[in-house]
Amino acid sequence: MVWLKRLGLGIAAIVALFVVAIIYVVVFIDPNDFKQELQDVASKQANVTLRLDGDISWSFFPWLGLELADVGVALGSQSELVKFGKVEFGLAIMPLLNQTVQVDRVKIIDLEANLSVDKQGNPNWSNAATESDVAVENVPSTSTDGSQSPSEPLSLPNIQLDQLLVQNAQLQYRDEQNNMLLKTALDLELNNVRWDEAWPMLLNVAVEKSDLSGQEKIQSNITLGANLSIFPEKEAFSLEGLTLKTETKAAFLPVSPLVASVTVKQVDFDLPQENILIEKAQLTSMGATVSTSINAYQILSEPVFDGSLELADMNPRTLLAKLAIALPEMSDESALTNVSASLAVSGSSKKIQISPLTLNLDQTTLNTTAQVNLDPLYWDISVKGNALDVDRYLPTKSDEVATEVPSGTPAPTSSEVAELLPIELIRQLNGRVSIELENLKVLNLKLDSITAKSTQSNGLVKLEPLNVNLYSGSAMLNANLDARQNTPRISVYPDVKNVQIQPLLNDFMELEKIAGSTFINGNLDLTGNSIESLMGSLSGDLLVEVNDGALVGMNLTKAVCEGIAVTRNESLAKSSFGENTPFERLTFPAHIVDGEISTPGLTIAAVTLKVTGDGVISLPNKSLDYRTNIAFAGSELDNACRVKDTFTKLAFPVVCKGNFSDDPAGLCGPDLAGFGKVFADLAKIELNAKLDAEKARAKVKLEAEKARAEEKLAAEKARAQEKLDAEKVRAQEKLDAEKAKAKAKLKEEEDKAKEKLKNSLKGLFD
Template identity: 25%
Template structure:
């Protein structure tokens, strides 16, 4: 027993003597030049240890490091890339004999990192890790010595070491990330991190908090989680992850952002909840959601299942003061392909509900594909156009025309500027988009459509509407169009076929104009350059063929005008009951030719049981002026519009002038042309005038001077 005690005392004495010798004979600060030299070789940068390096032996062997600076190359705004005020590290000795590496608490105080990218593109991170050249000792390239046969047995496989860490403490760290090319600056003023005892196969607690400034935005965040490293050190897990953050500048106030995750393990599903609340210019939001999340074991595919997002929005930029937005979907993201896929999504934006799928592939020109469906979309209500129209009508009714004259000039200038402004189509050159939209019902610009199908594509600066099909007002429409944005001005080509559409309710809904009724077929083929309203009117060319049946023209009663012409020809006053100002027809056909800022026709033909109408003329697409002449022939019949009174002027051709503009067309009887085109009527009219003069003047009508005056009067009436 005494021998054992002596042996232990001897060992203790050796240790004490060894430690004393180490403290007396070995000054760790003498290794500073060696450390600096090795860092220089490894990184090409200088390491300056200005603080002391000191040993620590209780309760474990370790050292503490004073102020240390890792230099930047010349030409950067700060001399140091990394600096530390102090650091501590210790290792337990006895476990080493059992192949156990037990590291004590690692503590780093007042660390600072500075990263800069200069205007010339050079960064202080460039060149790190490039070792400086070290001259190698010359080697002898003689014949390799023959290995002596060994009688020793093969060594056993290395035993596995176990590693544990008492903790990591990062206290009051800071960082600056500065990009002079982009003009951005992020300043992390305080970063604290703490990791509890950490060992493979055990759960460790981690916490952090951070505050800083990104540009003019102050931000802060904090979080906590539990970390698990498997014994093989080839995988890790998280659980109970909690993150929260906020940010604020002069115009933005993100008051709360939260994220909670129950666990994170590759190949397993995790439950995630999140929320965000705050205010940006003209918009206040309050959003929350949840999803199931999985990262595959290869860590290159992320899956979201059962994603639900519910957000309330308020702001002046919205179509209405308050809106509710809901989204439900499944999603995948393939890291290698850069492909995000949205599966079976459903989005509800107030009363608008859409569903479908889509994908986004990251590339120099992003590739987007989509298929969207909805039962009913009312764009007018969604965009607030219905309310805006009602408010405008109420304002006009309340104020009349008074008080608006002072605003007319500026409003007119603004309107004209808008008409001259080309839309910015540069985005068409930056996208590769293709997809379809199917709508059960659609209301837009007060027009009502059903069974809408849109098939479109954007590629290489060209928007192609491959198909637009819909049912509207008892008929149908099909259209194709292209817009090419690659030239100085965009060009377009449109073809459209409208079949069996009831024109009257369509015009009333679209333009609030009740000027035409009937069942119509319209074929449109037009091209043009420029999409500003003014350029469209000036440059559009092509043709529009119309074919209407069983309708009426509102605003003019041609049979009434025929009876008026008859009365005037007889010198009688028009004694009849005023009828509705409309002209019925059984068919109307015309071809409108577009070009040089005008729309013209020379083959207007309107037929009815009572009338035959031919017309020609033009309208200016820029000024909206109208200049048409309509020649009307009455058909002998005692039935139909006009009744028996028209029989007396059967086969009479009555010319009617259509003047004015689109918003206020004017219809008038061209009496002079009427008489010229109907010689018998002109002769009869002359006789009626002469007879009237005889009754008025008696024998004086034969006087030469009076005859000259009468002839002059007649010429004025009939020319």
């Protein structure tokens, strides 16, 4: 072991010699003596002009410290790019023996950097390489034997930095080509800088961006804190406990200063695996907080990801007000005051899947699952929700006053009419959507539930089918929306069962003229993109049946009785009659052309009435012009309305004419001219009845005389027949007697002949 002892002593001697040499250098050598040599090396090797106006000093053990003051760096003969007020750093001596760079502290004070780009786009740092550098770069690397050697992988030194401080760093970037001036002041602190370990870091940055004249300023203050870990061998890094705060000021910002903060629990990036993991990231600004976690894999080749996103309760109205964004008019000022959402998402570069997206909008909850194929773009979306009042988010319906439009007044252009459907958006749709909603309100219609399956293909939207439960009944609609042309077209094929029509019409268009349980079947076509254009283009055919209903606000019995009373010059006690006309059944086929509804074959069956009629209901003009004929059995409610049985055979005319906005009680009234004709017809009927009675009596008398004559004639015929029959009997008896005598005589003659023949024959044989 003597050689080992000697080896140790030798190493100790070398170390001691090295330490003595360093002490000698520090104590007896002034580093300022080498300023010119350092400047010459920088100029020759890197074409860098190095200004060293301050003193260079150093210290020894346990750190080799070096301090430079008033340092400037320029490229070639250009103006200085970087200036340092002071630079301090120290190296641990003993780790150097193990080829380890361990720095105690690096301190950079009053750093100034001036970068610029001229109008031709040439940066002032573009001359960093000298001709010698270019020559060296173009000479291939060779080995000692003259052969070309391959490039070696980057090898990072084992750096151990206890602290890095950058104080009062000022950086300026001037871009004359883009008329931009950027000024930055920053302070940076890094501690415990070592590979594979966490580096606590703190960064404060103040940034000011403007044009070259100093106008259009944007100022931001940024504070960043985190623990940074770098793993060179794994080619990975990690950020833990990230906090970022920003404050931005600008004249064009609706909120100035705009304050935001970001916190992230963990960020991991692995380059070989192409993975990035973000855990519990949270952004907070202007009363809104968004949280997310993301796992992404193979991000540089075939990205695959999954994650979650959550929006905490917030008031969108408050946020938009801060941003000076005006909301469209809404009928409910409390709408859009509370929103929260959560989202789970996964996918790749070809497909994205959302399962689920939960959106809480005021009192509404919507749950959505979706799958989106990106190439080609196609989606499959399912939405379920409840308690959605769409009307809260639409403008208040204006009260329309019926006024006469002066002739020559131009009709409103399409740009002046609010569009219902986003046509350009519909033309981009391509996918499938299913919807299940409960307690839905839209266009003032209250829907208990709605289920729909829809396909969209480049402007053609199909509903196959749409099922709605509403107003105590149900409706099934197959519908198509074709937005491929300039004017959208809607086709609807309804099948309505047992829907209470009065509350529906009242809610939809404030029309209360009819009540009852309604059944509808047929087809409708509409074109346009507004309520007005849709109602004006409505065309099709429907078969409508209303059971156990009433004509609301109009009493046809009363209208008929008024006509009867007028013809009798009597008065009618109107208070005796109700306001409505109840009926058991109303049926009519409706033929619709451009919003004009004609109903030939209208039939209403009621207890005292049977109504037939025809006319036109105009949806564009919101008016009706209708004539009905009423078969009337009379009314015991008023003596002035007493009728004879003859009246039941008559049809009394009643006209209903006016606007939907008119008083319902005044819409319908008797056609007095028609009533006069009815009573004239009645007089003719009564006269004809008398004539018919006289004719009937004369006919009865004539029939009686005829009967008596026929009876006498029949008696005479009977007596003659009896006498004839007696004569026939006597003649027959006489004939029979004569026949008997002749027969007896013939018999006698035959007997004699037989006897004679017998005797003759007997003589032959004797």
